[in-house]
Amino acid sequence: MPPTNSDESRDLAFQEAIDADRTVEPRDWMPERYRSTMVRQIAQHAHSEIIGMQPEGNWITRAPSLRRKAILLAKVQDEAGHGLYLYAAAETLGVGRGELTELLITGRQKYSSIFNYPTLTWADVGAIGWLVDGAAITNQLALTKTSYGPYARAMVRICREESFHQRQGFELLAELSRGTRAQHEMAQDAVNRWWWPALMMFGPPDSESPNTAQSMAWKIKRVSNDDLRQRFVDMTVPQSRALGLDLPDSQLRWNEARGHYDFGPIDWEEFRQVVGGHGACNAQRIAVRRAADEGGAWVREAARAWEVRQQSRTSAA
Amino acid sequence: MTAGVAGLSVVDLREVALGLGDDCLVLSHRLAEWTTHAPELEEEMALANLALDLLGQARSLLTLAGEADGRDEDQLAYWRDDRDFRNLLLLEQPNGDFAVTMTRQVLFSTFQELLYRGMAAGTEPRLAAIAAKGVMEARYHVEHARLWVQRLGRGTEESHRRMGQALDLLWPYTQELFKPTESWSRAADQGAVPPLSSIEEPWRHSIESLMVDSGLEIPGFPAWQSGGRLGRHSEHLGHLLAEMQHLHRSHPNASW
Numbered sequence: 065m066p067p068t069n070s071d072e073s074r075d076l077a078f079q080e081a082i083d084a085d086r087t088v089e090p091r092d093w094m095p096e097r098y099r100s101t102m103v104r105q106i107a108q109h110a111h112s113e114i115i116g117m118q119p120e121g122n123w124i125t126r127a128p129s130l131r132r133k134a135i136l137l138a139k140v141q142d143e144a145g146h147g148l149y150l151y152a153a154a155e156t157l158g159v160g161r162g163e164l165t166e167l168l169i170t171g172r173q174k175y176s177s178i179f180n181y182p183t184l185t186w187a188d189v190g191a192i193g194w195l196v197d198g199a200a201i202t203n204q205l206a207l208t209k210t211s212y213g214p215y216a217r218a219m220v221r222i223c224r225e226e227s228f229h230q231r232q233g234f235e236l237l238a239e240l241s242r243g244t245r246a247q248h249e250m251a252q253d254a255v256n257r258w259w260w261p262a263l264m265m266f267g268p269p270d271s272e273s274p275n276t277a278q279s280m281a282w283k284i285k286r287v288s289n290d291d292l293r294q295r296f297v298d299m300t301v302p303q304s305r306a307l308g309l310d311l312p313d314s315q316l317r318w319n320e321a322r323g324h325y326d327f328g329p330i331d332w333e334e335f336r337q338v339v340g341g342h343g344a345c346n347a348q349r350i351a352v353r354r355a356a357d358e359g360g361a362w363v364r365e366a367a368r369a370w371e372v373r374q375q376s377r378t379s380a381a
Numbered sequence: 382m383t384a385g386v387a388g389l390s391v392v393d394l395r396e397v398a399l400g401l402g403d404d405c406l407v408l409s410h411r412l413a414e415w416t417t418h419a420p421e422l423e424e425e426m427a428l429a430n431l432a433l434d435l436l437g438q439a440r441s442l443l444t445l446a447g448e449a450d451g452r453d454e455d456q457l458a459y460w461r462d463d464r465d466f467r468n469l470l471l472l473e474q475p476n477g478d479f480a481v482t483m484t485r486q487v488l489f490s491t492f493q494e495l496l497y498r499g500m501a502a503g504t505e506p507r508l509a510a511i512a513a514k515g516v517m518e519a520r521y522h523v524e525h526a527r528l529w530v531q532r533l534g535r536g537t538e539e540s541h542r543r544m545g546q547a548l549d550l551l552w553p554y555t556q557e558l559f560k561p562t563e564s565w566s567r568a569a570d571q572g573a574v575p576p577l578s579s580i581e582e583p584w585r586h587s588i589e590s591l592m593v594d595s596g597l598e599i600p601g602f603p604a605w606q607s608g609g610r611l612g613r614h615s616e617h618l619g620h621l622l623a624e625m626q627h628l629h630r631s632h633p634n635a636s637w
């Protein structure tokens with residue numbers, strides 16, 4: 065981007081570059097609000113990957129077959145990797161992982177509210193893979209074209225793994241759905257509990273989403289909340305039929321005129337409560353993350369001290 | 382039984398594979414317990430890697446162990462009680478802090494690497510194949526754990542103190558590593574596995590030099606705990622298995 069003197073013309077040049085579909089790179093000039101919006105969004109995404117390890121991690125030691133245990137362990141490990149790429153993407157904007165973790169565990173930054181719901185049975189692992197990773201892919205595919213380069217590139221890499229997760233979740237549920245009666249019921253119960261929260265993952269309706277206009281202009285966000293939600297519903301309904309499981313919405317039906325599925329009203333009050341900190345697991349999720357961070361402080365400190373000593377030893381040699 | 386006459390008996394092969402497979406399964410479970418509790422994200426990934434490698438080895442070894450009487454890996458993992466588990470006592474010990482976990486890892490992985498090296502060159506082709514793959518994984522586990530033992534041993538006063546406590550806590554379980562069962566001795570006579578006495582010296586040497594590098598001292602008291610290979614475990618294993626097995630056993634005829 066060409067250097068200019070006045071803020072106004074810099075803003076203008078920035079918007080022109082965005083309009084021409086050029087990506088923004090770490091060393092480019094950017095408006096302060098673009099930078100802070102990007103930091104907040106990448107950080108929230110990173111936190112979601114890390115907090116999201118907890119509900120599924122809850123079932124690793126109890127997985128009902130060694131094959132499923134290996135798949136789940138690898139999946140939860142992938143999520144840690146996603147968190148790492150994303151914290152690295154945030155670092156290109158000048159904020160460190162430690163600082164962001166501090167904002168998370170003191171409740172000043174958020175993570176996806178979906179992870180404040182509990183995993184009550186083994187089938188929840190399948191429902192999360194199928195619905196939650198499925199919703200995440202829908203969101204993240206749109207983000208592979210987001211304007212900030214490092215974030216867009218992280219999304220490409222992450223999306224590849226998320227689609228594995230979704231397929232594995234689907235297979236897990238398929239096995240339960242055609243299994244014993246108790247297994248089928250377990251699968252249906254999990255889908256009943258996760259369906260609506262999964263739809264809420266796309267955020268409030270466009271009519272009530274204050275940040276959307278600016279984010280769309282900056283191409284941070286490329287598709288609106290409601291459009292993403294519709295894409296997800298359209299993709300998922302046929303999959304539920306293939307699974308032999310019902311989606312808990314009596315108003316769900318194909319609308320020929322729209323070329324989309326219609327679905328019933330979302331309980332936005334529940335969404336507000338959970339985002340506001342009153343979900344089943346909000347306090348627990350943060351407490352676990354905080355305990356890991358604080359409990360590991362002596363280890364990180366020892367590693368730093370050792371590193372310093374190694375360096376002074378090599379420079380003395 | 383003498384070498385070359387009857388080969389390794391089915392019973393001895395099963396006992397050997399079961400012991401090694403249970404080692405991997407139980408340690409993998411303990412490492413997986415760290416998930417979401419690790420001291421940093423890089424370590425979250427590394428501990429999961431260790432757990433996954435060991436779980437993979439456990440599956441191969443249990444599959445081999447169950448072949449003779451038609452039991453698969455899940456039947457062996459989920460339908461035996463603690464008296465039928467053959468793992469080393471060291472591996473079922475609770476994770477404790479990160480110093481305990483890394484100390485346990487270095488004591489075991491050093492042993493496992495030496496053992497797999499011998500077994501990879503052994504006369505039983507299926508054990509040899511599992512060991513050949515496992516030895517590369519064990520090598521990485523050793524390197525990872527050694528680096529942490531050095532960092533913690535020479536890091537801060539607190540980490541040094543915790544490492545000393547970890548060594549004192551786990552040292553009593555180290556002698557069992559080198560106590561062969563009757564099956565093991567016969568398998569060693571057949572050349573299928575290395576005699577445990579042949580890996581004790583290199584193990585001791587490796588651990589002692591690590592402790593010197595890390596500014597730590599090996600406890601002076603004797604290491605006298607044993608019994609895991611014969612199914613006499615600590616109280617901890619029953620709880621571990623209760624957690625691992627309950628869901629599978631709640632649905633006896635289900636497949637997953």
Ligand SMILES: [Fe+2]
Pocket residue numbers: 113142143146222226
């Ligand atoms: Fe992810």
Ligand SMILES: [Fe+2]
Pocket residue numbers: 143197225226229
């Ligand atoms: Fe995922």
